[in-house]
Amino acid sequence: MKIMRELSGKTIRPKCKYYSECGGCQLQYLSYEDQLVLKENQVKKLMGNLCDVNEIIGTESPYRYRNKSHYTFGKNRKNTIISGMYAKNSHSVIDIDTCIIQNENSDKIVQTIKSMMKSFKMEPYNEDSRTGFLRHILIKNGVNTGEYLVVLVVGDKVFPGKKNFIKALLKKHPEITSVVLNVNNRRTSVVLGDYETTIYGKGFIEDILCGKRFRISSKSFYQINPIQTEKLYKKAIEMANINKDEIVIDAYSGIGTISIVAADYAKEVIGVELNRDSVRNAISNAKINKVDNVYFINQDAGEYMVKKSLKGENVDLVIMDPPREGSDENFLSSVVKLSPKKVVYISCNPETQERDVKYLIKHDYKIKEIQPVDMFPQTDHVEVVTLLVKE
Known part of the structure; x- marks a missing residue:
C-alpha cells in the first residue's frame, strides 16, 4: 500500500536479521510509535470522511505475540534440510531459526524437529516430485494455559518410527500436550x-480469553494475538451496548469466542458459521463455559438471516467478522433485510470494510464510531471495529 511509506524518513534498523528477505513484517523499519501513527492515518484516510476515527489501541508487547506459528520445510542447494518462511512473492523457503513475532518456544520446537529428521529418516516433502514426508509444521500455543499443539503436515499417512519420534520430541519438550498428523x-x-489423525494427546489445546475457556484444534480459527483480542472484544462489546433484552447474531462465528463473551450481556446469542469443525468446537466451548443462552448453527450466515427476516423474526444486533476479502453483496443485503438496530463490523482489512459499510450507509445505516486496534505489530495490517446504527 502506497500510504505505508509516508513515514519512511524516520526509519530505524529492523530487529530481525531476515527482514529484507522474508517480507512477513513490512513495518520493522519504523519504531512502534510510528507504526501506530501510520496505521491510524491509514484508517483516517479511508474512513475519516464517514465518521471521526478514534485513537488506535496499541500494545505493550509488539514482539513475540503470535500464538500460531507456521514453518515450511525444504532443502537448500547443498541438500541440507531447512525450515522457515517463503521469501517475498515466491515459493522459495528461507532458512529461519527464529521469528521475532512468533512464540519463542515454538521456534525451539521446530529447530528440535529439524535436528531429529536425519536420524528418523524424514525427508522434506517436494511439491513438484511429490516425494518426501514433512511439508509444514503448524504450532498453536495457549498463552494463558501453557499448552502446545504441534501439527505435522506430511505427504503420507505412513509414519515409520512414529512412537519413538514422539517419545524423543516429548523428552526435549514436555510442554507439548498434543501432536496431530495432517496429510x-x-x-x-x-x-x-x-485427513488428519491425533498421534499424541487429545488433538486440541485450550486457552483462556476474556475469562472464558476455549478449545482450539488444528483447523479452527482463533485470533493470533490474545492480548489485543481481549482489548478488541472489550471495545466491540462496549460499542454495541448490549442489554439483557437483546438478541444478537454473531455471523462468521468461528469457534464461538465473541458469541460466548457477548452472551454475558445479551438475552440470546446465535452464532452462525459455515465451517463444520468450527461449529463443533463452538458447541463444546459453550458447554465448557456453561453458557446456556448461546446457540450455534452450521449454515451460511447470509442465508440464515434472510430466512429469519422472511419469518418476520427480529434481532437487535449483528456482529460480523468476515475474512480479509470482506463481505459480499448477498450477505450485506441479508443484513439489510433482517434490519437489526445495530451492526458491529470487525475487520482485518479497512479497505474492504470501507466498501462494505458504504453499502450499509446507502440502506439507512449510520456510522457512530470507528476504532482501530493494532492486532499485528510489525506488519501493515490493522484491525478496525465500526459501529453502525439503523437510522
Whole structure:
C-alpha cells in the first residue's frame, strides 16, 4: 500500500536479521510509535470522511505475540534440510531459526524437529516430485494455559518410527500436550489437508480469553494475538451496548469466542458459521463455559438471516467478522433485510470494510464510531471495529 511509506524518513534498523528477505513484517523499519501513527492515518484516510476515527489501541508487547506459528520445510542447494518462511512473492523457503513475532518456544520446537529428521529418516516433502514426508509444521500455543499443539503436515499417512519420534520430541519438550498428523499431498498453497489423525494427546489445546475457556484444534480459527483480542472484544462489546433484552447474531462465528463473551450481556446469542469443525468446537466451548443462552448453527450466515427476516423474526444486533476479502453483496443485503438496530463490523482489512459499510450507509445505516486496534505489530495490517446504527 502506497500510504505505508509516508513515514519512511524516520526509519530505524529492523530487529530481525531476515527482514529484507522474508517480507512477513513490512513495518520493522519504523519504531512502534510510528507504526501506530501510520496505521491510524491509514484508517483516517479511508474512513475519516464517514465518521471521526478514534485513537488506535496499541500494545505493550509488539514482539513475540503470535500464538500460531507456521514453518515450511525444504532443502537448500547443498541438500541440507531447512525450515522457515517463503521469501517475498515466491515459493522459495528461507532458512529461519527464529521469528521475532512468533512464540519463542515454538521456534525451539521446530529447530528440535529439524535436528531429529536425519536420524528418523524424514525427508522434506517436494511439491513438484511429490516425494518426501514433512511439508509444514503448524504450532498453536495457549498463552494463558501453557499448552502446545504441534501439527505435522506430511505427504503420507505412513509414519515409520512414529512412537519413538514422539517419545524423543516429548523428552526435549514436555510442554507439548498434543501432536496431530495432517496429510496434504496436493499441489496447493493451502497448508492443511483434509485427513488428519491425533498421534499424541487429545488433538486440541485450550486457552483462556476474556475469562472464558476455549478449545482450539488444528483447523479452527482463533485470533493470533490474545492480548489485543481481549482489548478488541472489550471495545466491540462496549460499542454495541448490549442489554439483557437483546438478541444478537454473531455471523462468521468461528469457534464461538465473541458469541460466548457477548452472551454475558445479551438475552440470546446465535452464532452462525459455515465451517463444520468450527461449529463443533463452538458447541463444546459453550458447554465448557456453561453458557446456556448461546446457540450455534452450521449454515451460511447470509442465508440464515434472510430466512429469519422472511419469518418476520427480529434481532437487535449483528456482529460480523468476515475474512480479509470482506463481505459480499448477498450477505450485506441479508443484513439489510433482517434490519437489526445495530451492526458491529470487525475487520482485518479497512479497505474492504470501507466498501462494505458504504453499502450499509446507502440502506439507512449510520456510522457512530470507528476504532482501530493494532492486532499485528510489525506488519501493515490493522484491525478496525465500526459501529453502525439503523437510522
